[in-house]
Amino acid sequence: MTLDVTATQPATGAGAVTAPRDHDARRAELAAFLRSRRERITPEQVGLPRGTRRRTPGLRREEVAQLGAVGVTWYTWLEQARDIHVSPQVLDAVARALLLDRAERSHLFALAGAVDPMPGSECTGVPPALRQVLQQLDPFPAVVQNGRYDILAHNRTYSRLMCDLDSLPEEDRNCMWLAFTHPEWRSRVVDLDATMRVMAAKFRASMAEHVAEPAWKALLARLMEASSEFREIWAQHEVIRPMGSVKVFRHPWVGVLELSATSLWTGPNPGPKLMSYTPVDETSRTRLEKLAELTALAAG
Incomplete structure (x- = not known):
């Protein structure tokens, strides 16, 4: 530059x-x-x-x-x-x-006195058309996140899948941060230990191309300071490439949900992606629909 x-x-x-x-x-x-x-x-x-x-x-x-x-x-x-x-x-x-x-x-x-090339309305990189897609995916939870696990946009069902996401400060809306520090988020992941290790390994693989960027370094420093679990996992230097998988969540409103996670890249890989969660069986489908109904009621 x-x-x-x-x-x-x-x-x-x-x-x-x-x-x-x-x-x-x-x-x-x-x-x-x-x-x-x-x-x-x-x-x-x-x-x-x-x-x-x-x-x-x-x-x-x-x-x-x-x-x-x-x-x-x-x-x-x-x-x-x-x-x-x-x-x-x-x-x-x-x-x-x-x-x-x-x-x-x-x-x-x-x-x-300069024009911002990335104004506030566009800084997340999530255009209105993609936001419409997110909303149309309800009752299936869906989220747009970047390689740093920042939550850039989400639909209504996702907002309540793990915790009351809309009540969190913007700086805390990061899946890595929530997985290692947020009690409610952590309680809803059935296999938390394995999930944390996979997330940390994916984060390390993505960070290889961003090691000098302040935002990545700041998140890493924040996690190192806040979580002994993260420090232990990070010291092992494990890496893994993104892949689809079945996630199991335990929600206090509807019970256990088995969901298949699918990532759709919105730009060059690695980069922002749309992640959707679809039910693997009819029980999970019925429970997702119930969660969507209760989320709508809670939103008033």
Whole structure:
């Protein structure tokens, strides 16, 4: 990626034009915003060692530059409110390095006066047509997730299959995180130990192509800190490629469900995929239909 970073030299002499005050204010606000986002992130969140001589709160400037693959001098100028031109590609790299959420990312691009190539309405990569497909699959549970196990979209039945998914914070809507840390989610997986090992092995295989990306490193660090089970499994370095399988769930509303999991890739493999769960027998089909009815009633 070519970084479009150009320092603007101020004009001098009798014909000089003073930069508009709103431009200066915008650059100052951008600098302050970047500092505040940098200082809130711990090294552990992005897979960096803390060290023993760290005095800066959060990350250092050079660490943000390293994570975003941008120049240290340039990033320093940006935090110093220098008058430099920044491309959308560079802003995207900084947003990812600083783990910005949708609102923060939008704010970053607005302050920089740039057009976000991935606006909030499209950042999940799930187009409206695919969302319609998800809804039409009811009562069969269906979800769109990426290689990192982030839940990008889901239908109504899936929202209650494992837990009340809609009540969770957005940052927790990740199947890996839920499988290792969420008591209700874990209680509904009949063979939890085997499921955790397969998920961790798939995650490691997918991460091979994303080892330097902040979001992947942050999830890995978060799991390592939160779960001793994950640390033990991760240390074994097992890998496995995605495959279809039969999943067995135990739901408090309808009982045991035996469902066949099928993945349909929505782009290059590995990448986002639509995963649907279909019943393997009539008992599971009847129970899925009952779950869909109860979910609709609960939604009011």
